[in-house]
Amino acid sequence: MQALIGTGVALVTPFKKDFSVDVEALKSIVNFQVDNGIDYLVVLGTTAETATLSKDEKELVIKTIVEANKGRLPLVLGVGSNNTQEVVAELKSRDFSDFVAILSVSPYYNKPTQEGIYQHFKAIAEASPIPVILYNVPGRTASNMLPSTIIRLANDFKNVVAVKEAAGDIVQAMKLIQGKPKDFLVISGDDMITLPMILAGGAGVISVIAEGFPKQFSEMVHLGLNKRVEEAYKLHYLLADAIDMIFEQGNPAGIKEVFKSLGLSENTVRLPLVNVDENLANRLYDFTNKISKM
Template sequence: MQSLIGTGVALVTPFKKDFSVDTEALTRIVNYVVEGGVEYLVVLGTTGESATLSHDEKELVIKTVIEANNGRLPLVLGVGGNNTHKVVEELKTRDFSAFQAVLSVSPYYNKPTQEGIYQHFKAVAEASPIPVILYNVPGRTASNMAPSTVIRLANDFKNVIGIKEAAGDIVQAMKLIQHKPEGFLVISGDDMITLPMVLAGGSGVISVIGEGFPKEFSEMVRLGLERKVDEAYKLHYLLADSIDMIFEQGNPAGIKAVFKSLGLSEDTVRLPLVNVNEDLAKRIDDFVKKIVN
């Protein structure tokens, strides 16, 4: 899984002003991040507003990204949910020929025990024809995947090859890095602590801000992996304010404001999400102009 070391970006799903999927904007964004130097693309994650997309819209997004990428970078597909049977059925029936791995979120809302989380991912691992990256994001799922559960899964299933760790807890991330089997990827899911995680032994990031500023953020991660600490932190602090801003009023409203400033897409989001307010939009626009210019 060497190709999944470095910076992956969680692609947005751009919408037109009428809320339909904007495939031309999605193609522009794919080209922008590929040319910006990221290592791989993640399709239909939370940032892609997958919860609000119909089945046909998801298929359209997948088709558009595959065609726009044109084999340039590895692709990871978000396949997760809180209905284990439904997730397993998708894993058994979908064509994964264009994808290198799936990213599967820990079940949300149900609040399973650690044993329930283990059994869910046991079913996912046994059903998936391609490698699985676990996704721990307690702020959205209302339950935390304990490091012991992650390590148990990593040891029991060879196709469970990594975790996107987004608990925002550097100590928990370090425990994962300390106890993981060799070759298991501990991937940051929090842009602000990506560099500390990489320097502690992490494998990189699946990023939101890296989509807006792919050149700078992916270079920061590469410098971190090369242990060029001072140079890496210079880029971290260059982007730190923008990381705060894009999450200030929710994801992906913030990063879509970045794309509007860059002229790549509209900033339209679907309810229950709403656009960032005028004050934040102006601050984001000012930041983008400072970085781009």
């Protein structure tokens, strides 16, 4: 899965001020990623506010991104739920011809055991017509998918090809990298520890900050993959304050404020999310303006 090495971004869903999907802004955001060195795009992840989109809106987002991308970058589709049967049904009914893989989150709210998580992804692996990227994000799911469970799935199912590891725990990530099968990819889901994970043997990132600052973050990732450590860390520390800021008051409220500063979209989010406060908005504007002049 060479297509998944490097920098992927979890695309936002831009909304107009009336909260409808802003198709033209979404096209602009896709082109901004393509033009600035991003390696692949993730459609309908958490950052897309997928939980607040209707079925028709999800299809509109998919259609818009596929058409705007025009086959230029590989696409990954978010297909996840805490209802295993619901995911399996979608996998058996959807056309995945435009996608290289799915990204599927560990079940949230139910708080399954490790065996329950394994059985959930076993059902998904057996049903999926394309490769599967596991997604471990304990901060949102309330349960941590342990390295032993991930490695078990990777060994048992050839189409389980990667994990987006977003526990924010570099030691856990290193255990994954140490124990994984040779071709299995450990992808960072935490922007702040992306570079350390890459230098430890990770394959790259599925990022939020990278869609706001794609040129700089993607360059950092590729420098890290090429073990050009000093140059990579210069870019890491250049962006570190922004990484903290975009998550300070929730995702994607922070990154949408960056897009507003760049003139790519409104900063509108849907309830229960709210916009960042004026202080953070001003700090993000100042940082974005500084980077854009570099």
